[in-house]
Amino acid sequence: MKSLLDACCERCTHTPEKPCQDYLFCRTEGPICHDDSSCQEKRKQFIEQKRAKTSGSKRILICAGTGCASLGAVSIVQALSDELEKHGLTDRVEVVPTGCHGFCEQGPTFIIEPEGTLYVKVSLEDIPEIINEEILNGKRIERLLTVNSTTLQTTTQFNTNSFFEKQERVVLKNCGFIDPKSIEDYIINDGYKGFVKAVQNLSSDEVIEEVKKSGLRGRGGAGFSTGLKWSFCRQAPGDKKYIICNADEGDPGAFMDRGVLEGDPHSVIEGMLIGAYAIGADEGYVYCRAEYPLAIQHLEVAIAQAEKIGLLGDNILNTGFNFRLEIRQGAGAFVCGEETALMASIEGKRGMPRVRPPFPAQSGLWGKPTNINNVETWSNLPHILRNGADWYGSFGTEKSKGTKIFALTGQVNNTGLVEVPMGTTLREIIFDIGGGIINNRKFKAVQIGGPSGGCLPEELLDLQVDYETLTKAGAMVGSGGLVIMDESTCMVDIARFFLNFSQSESCGKCTPCREGNKRMWEILDRIVKGQGEMEDLERLESLAMVVKDTSLCGLGQNSPNPILSSLKYFRGEFEAHIKDKKCPAHVCTALLTYFIEVDKCKKCGLCAKNCPVNCISGDKNNPYVIDSSKCINCGTCQDKCKFGAVIKQ
Amino acid sequence: MSTVTLNIDDRKVTIPAGTTVLEACRMNNIPIPTLCHDPELTNSGSCRLCVVEVEGMRSLSPSCVTVATQGMQVKTNTRRVKEARKTVLELLVANHPLDCMTCQKMGDCSLAQYAYEYGVKDDVYPGERRNVCLDDSNPFIVRDSNKCILCGKCVRVCEEVQGRSVLDFYQRGFESLVGPAFGSDLSQSDCVLCGSCVSVCPVGALTEKQMIGKGRPWEIKKVQTTCPFCGTGCSFDLNVKAGEVIGVTSNPEAPVNGRALCVKGRFGTDFIHSPNRLTAPLVKKDGEFVEVEWDEALDLVASKLRAIKSEYGADSIAALSSAHCTNEENYLMQKFMRAVIGTNNIDHCART
Numbered sequence A: 001m002k003s004l005l006d007a008c009c010e011r012c013t014h015t016p017e018k019p020c021q022d023y024l025f026c027r028t029e030g031p032i033c034h035d036d037s038s039c040q041e042k043r044k045q046f047i048e049q050k051r052a053k054t055s056g057s058k059r060i061l062i063c064a065g066t067g068c069a070s071l072g073a074v075s076i077v078q079a080l081s082d083e084l085e086k087h088g089l090t091d092r093v094e095v096v097p098t099g100c101h102g103f104c105e106q107g108p109t110f111i112i113e114p115e116g117t118l119y120v121k122v123s124l125e126d127i128p129e130i131i132n133e134e135i136l137n138g139k140r141i142e143r144l145l146t147v148n149s150t151t152l153q154t155t156t157q158f159n160t161n162s163f164f165e166k167q168e169r170v171v172l173k174n175c176g177f178i179d180p181k182s183i184e185d186y187i188i189n190d191g192y193k194g195f196v197k198a199v200q201n202l203s204s205d206e207v208i209e210e211v212k213k214s215g216l217r218g219r220g221g222a223g224f225s226t227g228l229k230w231s232f233c234r235q236a237p238g239d240k241k242y243i244i245c246n247a248d249e250g251d252p253g254a255f256m257d258r259g260v261l262e263g264d265p266h267s268v269i270e271g272m273l274i275g276a277y278a279i280g281a282d283e284g285y286v287y288c289r290a291e292y293p294l295a296i297q298h299l300e301v302a303i304a305q306a307e308k309i310g311l312l313g314d315n316i317l318n319t320g321f322n323f324r325l326e327i328r329q330g331a332g333a334f335v336c337g338e339e340t341a342l343m344a345s346i347e348g349k350r351g352m353p354r355v356r357p358p359f360p361a362q363s364g365l366w367g368k369p370t371n372i373n374n375v376e377t378w379s380n381l382p383h384i385l386r387n388g389a390d391w392y393g394s395f396g397t398e399k400s401k402g403t404k405i406f407a408l409t410g411q412v413n414n415t416g417l418v419e420v421p422m423g424t425t426l427r428e429i430i431f432d433i434g435g436g437i438i439n440n441r442k443f444k445a446v447q448i449g450g451p452s453g454g455c456l457p458e459e460l461l462d463l464q465v466d467y468e469t470l471t472k473a474g475a476m477v478g479s480g481g482l483v484i485m486d487e488s489t490c491m492v493d494i495a496r497f498f499l500n501f502s503q504s505e506s507c508g509k510c511t512p513c514r515e516g517n518k519r520m521w522e523i524l525d526r527i528v529k530g531q532g533e534m535e536d537l538e539r540l541e542s543l544a545m546v547v548k549d550t551s552l553c554g555l556g557q558n559s560p561n562p563i564l565s566s567l568k569y570f571r572g573e574f575e576a577h578i579k580d581k582k583c584p585a586h587v588c589t590a591l592l593t594y595f596i597e598v599d600k601c602k603k604c605g606l607c608a609k610n611c612p613v614n615c616i617s618g619d620k621n622n623p624y625v626i627d628s629s630k631c632i633n634c635g636t637c638q639d640k641c642k643f644g645a646v647i648k649q
Numbered sequence B: 001m002s003t004v005t006l007n008i009d010d011r012k013v014t015i016p017a018g019t020t021v022l023e024a025c026r027m028n029n030i031p032i033p034t035l036c037h038d039p040e041l042t043n044s045g046s047c048r049l050c051v052v053e054v055e056g057m058r059s060l061s062p063s064c065v066t067v068a069t070q071g072m073q074v075k076t077n078t079r080r081v082k083e084a085r086k087t088v089l090e091l092l093v094a095n096h097p098l099d100c101m102t103c104q105k106m107g108d109c110s111l112a113q114y115a116y117e118y119g120v121k122d123d124v125y126p127g128e129r130r131n132v133c134l135d136d137s138n139p140f141i142v143r144d145s146n147k148c149i150l151c152g153k154c155v156r157v158c159e160e161v162q163g164r165s166v167l168d169f170y171q172r173g174f175e176s177l178v179g180p181a182f183g184s185d186l187s188q189s190d191c192v193l194c195g196s197c198v199s200v201c202p203v204g205a206l207t208e209k210q211m212i213g214k215g216r217p218w219e220i221k222k223v224q225t226t227c228p229f230c231g232t233g234c235s236f237d238l239n240v241k242a243g244e245v246i247g248v249t250s251n252p253e254a255p256v257n258g259r260a261l262c263v264k265g266r267f268g269t270d271f272i273h274s275p276n277r278l279t280a281p282l283v284k285k286d287g288e289f290v291e292v293e294w295d296e297a298l299d300l301v302a303s304k305l306r307a308i309k310s311e312y313g314a315d316s317i318a319a320l321s322s323a324h325c326t327n328e329e330n331y332l333m334q335k336f337m338r339a340v341i342g343t344n345n346i347d348h349c350a351r352t
């Protein structure tokens, strides 16, 4: 027995062609079909070793997700493995390249089991020390540890670090803790048990009831009840049905789905198996953007592994249930995340949304009843089936159950992936988990829900994050992007940024979105350049309302949200740009004036030497002055001045 | 047939089940503007001009794709509806050339018509306008994408009626355009120049090249006729100005073909007023063609046929008749060959 998946002895009859219904249970608790303590002992040992439970053995979990990989994690994995080999430690120490730990700001990150030691910002140079101190002498390396931002104590274990402490990792439970390329790792950690329970103990309708009861709502944006959606597709007439996993993840700054696919691809497959069984589908697609090569690679490996042991294919676990899964790569158009555009794209057509009804549940892929869910939605399901709807319902609020993953980005100390129960406040996410604003600057706004969401101000930091509350405030949970902004951000400029995204990603089909977003962007652009008029605000608002009211798909229906929420909460800033021709955050170049403070100027002349348009004059006896009529507001002088004498206003 | 009754603008309206709100309105003379709707094509619901208020719906509903249901409460004329339609038109006009004076479509342009009805001004959204090249690559169709309002009707007619799928949308956002693959010209595509796309275009983005500058809709008399080119029997409208045929337009009522035509029928009318056209029979005398009276010409043909028949037999004569002729003329031709000449050597260009 080289692998957990191998038979314990020749009495095992399982093959993918003639599957044994107890296969999965057997591999972790077995053998089932015969009594043999030596067979049982073999399995037990195997699993203990895998869990680093054998004394003296260690597992080093190194994040090798896209974030840490770009910081050199792949070569670190290689170097560490080489070094262990040199020291003859490979028997005792296992190096596991994992998916994302979530702590992207501090990458590359190590978690060393069994103790759970968290090392951050590990570099190649640290490896000899890790071998000598940590592994051979059992001593912590202080400088690689983190500090809990509440207690200000150095933390050794990852779960006492303030970033992890307040999280509730359900979907991300395996992410960063198992080898995503190993189906064994997944199975040891209760993998596929949810599916086995569904397919062997429950009828399709019972599965749907359980999902309905759990209160799970779609994590792709709209928050529609997953169980209800499944029941529509199940009830739709048709002998052929499809299910789809939406892994297009186009929101700027969002990478939750990438994290799940890279770190725990089998959880998505298991979720889809449960869904396919409940709905009565025998074919599925994962539509993933081609910009996620690692996610696609991990998913390909996972699908091949599942096929090999008969968890995908015909007559799965001898239940008569068939299911095949394929990957389709998208070329990175944001609108292809919209369900009808996505299906058109799978069919080989231009990714353009179409009017609904008919809804995909009636007529979807190739005109057949189709159910589409987001990556995170799918990977919630194994946990719901394994632990029950009541357990799941214990997380979250009355109407928004469970947990949600957020991608924390922007001017926050701990950027990364965090998973919290629904109903956690923005303040807890940004300050307790996120560690507050970089350089202790003042918080200004949080953009939540991506280009379809809105910007919320400081007064709303105590809002609970759930579907209804955020929508009421003019934002939305969306897919879960949280962009944190500090006082150095101009809200008009940010609204313009999101509008620029929406207007260039509009598919061009319907008039209000194609033409209206462009015109809203143009109005914002004029305001940012100091050419705005007060009537522009009214025009912006009324145009935004019409675009929302008349657009064909969610892109146009939500693209005005960043403008409307900013106008609601930060109207003064718009007015300052228009009336006073000033940008309060000192961001909008056209509205800035640079000048030199006489008292601070040491007359070194560095500013004048570097000014690209030669508009600074002065000499050893006369302080330097900027001729603002010629200045192009490039800011070079401010960057160059060593005495902070150049001020922008 | 089952019916549903709904309420439109406080009027009770009963219509067959399955009817859209747009159709229900039009059956009852309630005006609804549309640009992308065409009764013969699938609905894309994309121009968003036909929006109405339906009670219980969060957003405005596009009436062309909203099926009327029992008891539905529809309002077509509220401030919210009018404001939305006007904004949609303002947005289209803001990205449309305003050279209506010299546009071939003047007087027959849906955009101009609705802009007039809704009092749309051209200066609401100053900003960028589309500026791309004209496609003047073929003899029959001029494609001016700057005038295109992206209603997609040409895309759908080419795919759904003509079965060629030459046209589609390409690029995204404000840059979106409609045209052949890779933004190429019609002449480089699989286009068969049937002109179906021209017949559905609501604006001046697709026009008949030969008609440019030849006449305005109000100067033109439409004369329905049957196409002389083949035996299919398509009919269409000759566009006649001051006694001269300047071109052909589809007649949606045409019993055989509807609006569909082929390149010959739609664009092949230039022979009518061609100076090269033969108007009298010619007989070769001393090596030169000379104009003669019909009697002389027919006598000559008859005497030659008689001579050939008596010398070489009836089977030495054959006749090939043409799809240009009517059914009756073709019947007479075979009768003549069989009964008068006495041979079965008769064939027709459209036989295979």
Ligand SMILES: Cc1cc2nc3c(=O)[nH]c(=O)nc-3n(C[C@H](O)[C@H](O)[C@H](O)COP(=O)(O)O)c2cc1C
Residues within 6 Å of the ligand: A217, A218, A219, A220, A221, A222, A223, A224, A226, A246, A247, A248, A249, A250, A251, A334, A335, A336, A337, A338, A339, A340, A372, A373, A374, A375, A377, A378, A479, A553, A554, A555
């Ligand atoms: C413009 C646009 C982009 C979208 N992009 C995504 C996406 O990247 N991922 C996703 O899961 N859902 C996306 N959606 C939502 C999908 O249309 C669909 O609602 C979702 O996949 C359903 O899954 P759920 O019920 O699990 O949330 C997008 C919607 C719109 C309108």
Ligand code: SF4
Residues within 6 Å of the ligand: A335, A353, A505, A506, A507, A508, A509, A510, A511, A513, A514, A551, A552, A553, A554, A555, A556, A557
């Ligand atoms: S709202 Fe925008 S993205 Fe959606 S169909 Fe209309 S143009 Fe396309």
Ligand code: SF4
Residues within 6 Å of the ligand: B157, B158, B162, B164, B165, B166, B167, B190, B191, B192, B193, B194, B195, B196, B197, B198
């Ligand atoms: S002329 Fe006919 S074939 Fe050519 S693009 Fe138009 S509809 Fe298609």
Ligand code: SF4
Residues within 6 Å of the ligand: B147, B148, B149, B150, B151, B152, B153, B154, B155, B178, B197, B200, B201, B202, B203, B205, B206
């Ligand atoms: S060319 Fe005419 S028919 Fe085609 S999309 Fe443009 S406006 Fe519509």
